[in-house]
Amino acid sequence: MALCESCRRGFLSRRHDFVAKTLADLTEAMKRAIFAERYAREPGLLQAIDPRVKLVTFLVLLLLAAWTRRLDVLGGLYLLTLGLAIASRIPIDFFVKRVWLFIPIFAGMVALPAIFNVVTPGKPLFTVLTLVGAPCFLPAQIFVTEQGLYGALIFILRVATSVSIAVLLVLTTRWTRLLKALGVLRFPQIGILVLGMTYRYIFLFLHNMESIFLARRSRTVGRSNWQEKERWLAASIGSLLGKSYHMSNEVYLAMVSRGWNGRPVLSDHFTLCRRDWAWLGFVFILSVLIIWVGMR
Amino acid sequence: MTVIFDLEAVGYDYLNSSPALRDITFSIAAGKSIAILGANGSGKSTLLKLLDGLYFPVTGEIRAFGVLLTEAQFRNEAWAFGFRRRVGLLFQNPDVQLFLPTVRDEVAFAPLQLGLSRGEVSVRVESALTTLGIARLADRAPYNLSEGEKKKVAIASVLSLDPDVWLLDEPLASLDPRTGAWMMDFLFSLVEQGKTLVIATHNLAIARNVAHQACVLDETHRLIAHGQADVLLDNKALLLQANLIYNNGDHVLARQVSRALQDT
Numbered sequence: 197m198a199l200c201e202s203c204r205r206g207f208l209s210r211r212h213d214f215v216a217k218t219l220a221d222l223t224e225a226m227k228r229a230i231f232a233e234r235y236a237r238e239p240g241l242l243q244a245i246d247p248r249v250k251l252v253t254f255l256v257l258l259l260l261a262a263w264t265r266r267l268d269v270l271g272g273l274y275l276l277t278l279g280l281a282i283a284s285r286i287p288i289d290f291f292v293k294r295v296w297l298f299i300p301i302f303a304g305m306v307a308l309p310a311i312f313n314v315v316t317p318g319k320p321l322f323t324v325l326t327l328v329g330a331p332c333f334l335p336a337q338i339f340v341t342e343q344g345l346y347g348a349l350i351f352i353l354r355v356a357t358s359v360s361i362a363v364l365l366v367l368t369t370r371w372t373r374l375l376k377a378l379g380v381l382r383f384p385q386i387g388i389l390v391l392g393m394t395y396r397y398i399f400l401f402l403h404n405m406e407s408i409f410l411a412r413r414s415r416t417v418g419r420s421n422w423q424e425k426e427r428w429l430a431a432s433i434g435s436l437l438g439k440s441y442h443m444s445n446e447v448y449l450a451m452v453s454r455g456w457n458g459r460p461v462l463s464d465h466f467t468l469c470r471r472d473w474a475w476l477g478f479v480f481i482l483s484v485l486i487i488w489v490g491m492r
Numbered sequence: 493m494t495v496i497f498d499l500e501a502v503g504y505d506y507l508n509s510s511p512a513l514r515d516i517t518f519s520i521a522a523g524k525s526i527a528i529l530g531a532n533g534s535g536k537s538t539l540l541k542l543l544d545g546l547y548f549p550v551t552g553e554i555r556a557f558g559v560l561l562t563e564a565q566f567r568n569e570a571w572a573f574g575f576r577r578r579v580g581l582l583f584q585n586p587d588v589q590l591f592l593p594t595v596r597d598e599v600a601f602a603p604l605q606l607g608l609s610r611g612e613v614s615v616r617v618e619s620a621l622t623t624l625g626i627a628r629l630a631d632r633a634p635y636n637l638s639e640g641e642k643k644k645v646a647i648a649s650v651l652s653l654d655p656d657v658w659l660l661d662e663p664l665a666s667l668d669p670r671t672g673a674w675m676m677d678f679l680f681s682l683v684e685q686g687k688t689l690v691i692a693t694h695n696l697a698i699a700r701n702v703a704h705q706a707c708v709l710d711e712t713h714r715l716i717a718h719g720q721a722d723v724l725l726d727n728k729a730l731l732l733q734a735n736l737i738y739n740n741g742d743h744v745l746a747r748q749v750s751r752a753l754q755d756t
Contacts, residue, residue, distance in 0.1 A: 372593035372633065392593045399635040400587055446588040449546045453583075454649065455576040455605035457569065463600035463613065 220409060223402050235367045240284030242368035246472045247377035253479040254365045255381075260483060261357045264490050267346070270353040273486075277360035284368050291367075295360045303355040307348035311340050318343030371395055376462065385460045393447075404439060408432050494522040496657055496688050497543055501552035504538055511713055512538040516552070518707055518718045522656070525679075525689035527699035527721060530709030531735035536692035537584065539709075540659045543690060544581045545572075573606050580655035584662040586642035589649060590634035595626070598634065599648045606653070613652075620648040624678075640671035647678065657688040664695050676701060694736055700725050708734045 236243060242250060261273055281291040309315050312324070314334070318341035325338040366374070375392050379385065412428060420428070448456075497520040504513040513535040520526050530536045541547045542554060545561050554561045556575065566572045580602075583589045592598045599620050603613045621627040624644045634642060643663075650658065663679065664672050679702045682689055691698060699706050699721055706721040710733060717724050724730060731737045 372597075375593065389592075392597070393591050396591060396593050396633065396635060399633075403635075443588065446583070446585070447591050449541065450581075450583055450589045450591065451601075452546055453544050453576070453581045454602035454653070455573065457572070457605065461604040463597050463604060463610075463617075 220406075223405055233370050235284070235286050236370045238285040240286070240368065242280060242284040242364065244471055245475050246466055246468055247369050247373040248380040248466055249468065249472045249476055250365060250369060251374070251377045252380065253475060254361055256479055256483055257361050258358055260486050261354055261361065264486060265350060266490060267350055267353065269486055269489060270350065270357055274353060274357045274360060276482075277357065277364055280364055281360075284364070286364075286367055291360075291363065294363055295356055299352065299356055299359065303352050307351045310351070311344040311348045313337075313339050313341050313344070316341050316344035316347060321345060376466075379462070385462055388462060389460045397443075397447075400443075401436065401440060404436060405432075408435065495519050495555075496522050496557065497690075498555040499552070500554075502542065502549045502554055503551035504535075504542060504547060505550050506538075513542070513709075514713050516709075516715045518715060520688065520690060520705075522688055523686045524704045525683050525691065525702055526705040526707065527703035528690065528692040528707050528709065529694065529696070529699055529724075529734065529736055530692075531694060531711055534709040534711055534734070535713045536694075536709060537661050540581060540661050540690065540692050544579055544659055545575060546581075576602070577606050577653060578655055579657045579659065580650035580653050581659040582646055582650055582661060582663060584665055586639070586646040587634075589646040590642060593633055594630070595621075595632050595634060595637075595645050595648075596630045598645060599652045602649060602653045616652045616654070620652040623651065624648050639666050640668060640674075643667060643671065643675070655687075657690070658682055660689065660691045660693075662693055662695075663691060664693070664698060696725060696731075696736060708736070710734050 257273065261270065264270060264273075278288065278291070282288060313320065320337075320339040321342055323337050323339040327334060327336055327338065369377075372392065372395070375388050375395070378388055378391075412432075499516050499518055502513060502516040503511065505511050516539065528536045528539055538547065542549060542561075543556070545556070545566055548561065548563055556579070559565060559571070566575075590598050592601060596617060599617045600613050603616050604610075608616070617630075618627070621630055624647060626641065626644050626648060629637065629641060629645065634645060637645065660679075663675055667675060676698070679689065679691070679698070683702060689702065691703060693699065703721040705719065706717075706724045707715055708717040708724060708730060710716045716734060717727070717730055728737070732739060
């Protein structure tokens, strides 16, 4: 990594350097999000499965989670993701936190109104509010309905299970392999190539951005005003854009030099082993079971 | 003697800027190594790109393997594939050359693009990685390799094609001494295999040790000398004119003038 932690702390020590702090934190967050492959390198269950198999089977699991309307099935699928996380050596508290951090904010806010009789009529569970002299379009009592609560629970658990499945896939698969696995879904090769190159160069430009910050810091004495900061920021963005443009031209020439003709042929060295077939079989049986239970 | 490249009064301009190359005439024979010598900005890298058919001359002409290099010629796909298989370019900045997410992808890119079978590509990739001692890096991403490792991967990405002609842009740039020595050995091995090498550099040690011939570009982007490498490298006046060496006396004089100014 280009910027060590102590440098970063020093770099961010100016509490009022809002722009620099925002950009540095953004850079750090992007790095963490994109390049953290710590768990993908662990010798766990899901890490050992061929990424193509994993991608397809996880899509099937996602479809099942979206299709089923049974709370017990969704609960079972969610428990399965927890079990898979443990078998894949992902710390369970980290995994649960990552999944549940935003669910109450987003899914919860969407589901909350649906639990009341105003939105979902049904059998009352408990009264929340009694309205005296309520307008004609509102009922005299607002209560939580059994149907509403069930629907909201289904919704939240479906979101949690789907997010868990997606997070498991991303945490246990290296980006490079995940991108290549998209080929089995007939994702265009040019798209895979462009995504791969984007992934590769994001790091380089993050590194450049950090260098620009450090270069500025090494030449800055005292506190600069907002105008100066804005001028510097605009100049840095312009400079980075110029560098990116120049590099894109050079990269294109390097591609042409090695035979690029606009039709990508990418390497693919995946091989299916017994473990992959076993996983495929397990997901197949599970799917049949869930569909059978759901259709009863 | 078979001529690989034949340049006749070649000139090149970048858009909206001064000329990058002017009136370059020389030829490169098969199995020889030639050093393109010149100071920074003299047009060495541009010349390599012209030889690789990435740019085309604004004036004059370049023939490769007896065929005129033009954009129309490169639209003939079969011919272009043949040319790309025979000529490999190593860029100065490995970050430019390593554009794929893993080292293995990178080394496999050229042979796959040029239509080799997947089995053949696999053999070539393993062979290139083993030859350069970087098999352990195969599944690593280029962004977290050292400069020396990046350079080796960039070489492997050309080696997997096994081209007859190697165009090398500043091969020793930003390498530590050990990797630099390794690079020199690698260049020797290419010469011993009878490959044609065109090395753009301002490092005179490479020219003296590896090149049979040399071309010298000056800072006005013109070819000022072409001939036996050791003869040209012994010509101090020529090297001074091309800004390839400096006269130590100039700097001593500059310091004396500076001190005198401070005293006054």
